[in-house]
Amino acid sequence: MKIDPHSDADLSAQIAKAIRDAIISGELIFDERLPSEAELADQFAVSRPTVREALKRLAAQSLIRTQRGAFGGAFVNRLSYREAYNQQITTSTLLLSMNGISFDVACEARFAMERACAPLAAARRSADHLATMRAEIHRQAQPGLTDEAFCASDVAFHRALVDAAGNPVLSYQLAGAVEAMQPLMNMITFTARSREQIVALHERIADGADARDAARVTTALEELEAYTIALARSILAERGAIRGETPQTNGVA
């Protein structure tokens, strides 16, 4: 592990990169202990605060964890699904909110990816997945449900569908797409009417999965996408009209 003395980047950034590369290349195995901060400071010929800043950078990416005390130190972290999800969601959420992604584009991407799971989910769904989906549908149909609870249940339903595909990598990738869209989705205040429609479509999806009929799941997802986009457009157009502006469907962020 060496740093380039001619680079004009921060020392802590260079050191973080050197250690990160060592981890990615497999030079450092997970659960392996890094040298102590004092030793690293010696190795890189910098002070301990600089080394610490580098280690905090790595900790922010869940690449290492630290432990105090004798025989403590920094250990290479085994990146768990949970941590990877969280990073994925944070990054995706910020990307969507900061780059003026239109609702249409985000929605299209989300449903395109979800449809990719449909054939696998139809083929592999367990009784457990199906039960989760049915339970969420039942919850969504209850009249007193708050908008927040409805949205949360919506996410849980789609989550179950994705998990039913039985591919952890797909689940991980979709988590970013689905959960990152939650803030955008929350902007759409669902009316009783639209909830009915959505629940009906969810039922068709669950029925399709029940019958192991991929085509039915896919078709229902397509209709759900079309309905969601239409709903968003009408709401945005209405808001634009209220403000006396030209109705627009993008730039919601």
Add this chain to the structure above:
Amino acid sequence: MKIDPHSDADLSAQIAKAIRDAIISGELIFDERLPSEAELADQFAVSRPTVREALKRLAAQSLIRTQRGAFGGAFVNRLSYREAYNQQITTSTLLLSMNGISFDVACEARFAMERACAPLAAARRSADHLATMRAEIHRQAQPGLTDEAFCASDVAFHRALVDAAGNPVLSYQLAGAVEAMQPLMNMITFTARSREQIVALHERIADGADARDAARVTTALEELEAYTIALARSILAERGAIRGETPQTNGVA
């Protein structure tokens, strides 16, 4: 922005969380300047090094950037696609390599997501995208190409296909899936025979996109997935046989 004095977490982690929440909630707008390190140290009643560690954590997630000099400081970063890609790829690569994801599972996820792009790509591909795909196919057919160059060209080809869908969110999501698999893919040393087959399938994909025929693209992608998995299996089985072990197709990491 406040921190919980009763929490037993690191102060720098708490401070980072407080600022991160402020950014995500929109309390801090992008390009807005944070208070100086000294001011933050005062606000949170900690020392400057502790504040700096918190800021480095945020910098590692591309949430802020820092600028030296008068009127410099830490600014809320507008997360660019480039930065989001990089984070996505780093996280995905580590997740795949550290959790013993089998080649089959990763491959299935990757092609499932890529197939999701096929209909959009067929409908929207520009002449430019098509030209890129053709150029990469031409490169891949050249005999003297190294394995590394072939793999890079392979990634570029699929990248062009995904970009042809004209949805930046899809491109972003796919970047993680496709590029993170590069290390796994590189394990498969392509023989001349398999290169021929792959190039032929790439040509069918390009032809399908050319004709705006989504079904053709999808079918070719399905065959490419089947071929890739079969190839990987045979190679892994061979290696297992050499080592005198039971042939296995998973746990490649």
Add this chain to the structure above:
DNA sequence: CAATTTTCATTTGTCAGACATTTAAAAGTC
């Protein structure tokens, strides 16, 4: 001898203060 307690060295977490370097605005100069 075995179990428990105490000591202790190691390592991270935090702090204070200092100096170097960069940067852009403000002041000065022609």
Add this chain to the structure above:
DNA sequence: GACTTTTAAATGTCTGACAAATGAAAATTG
């Protein structure tokens, strides 16, 4: 007015120190 110099503010880095946690080894005790 255009250019140069000064200057203040901010980050980057270093030194040195102490606090707190932690597990191992040593000492104590039954």
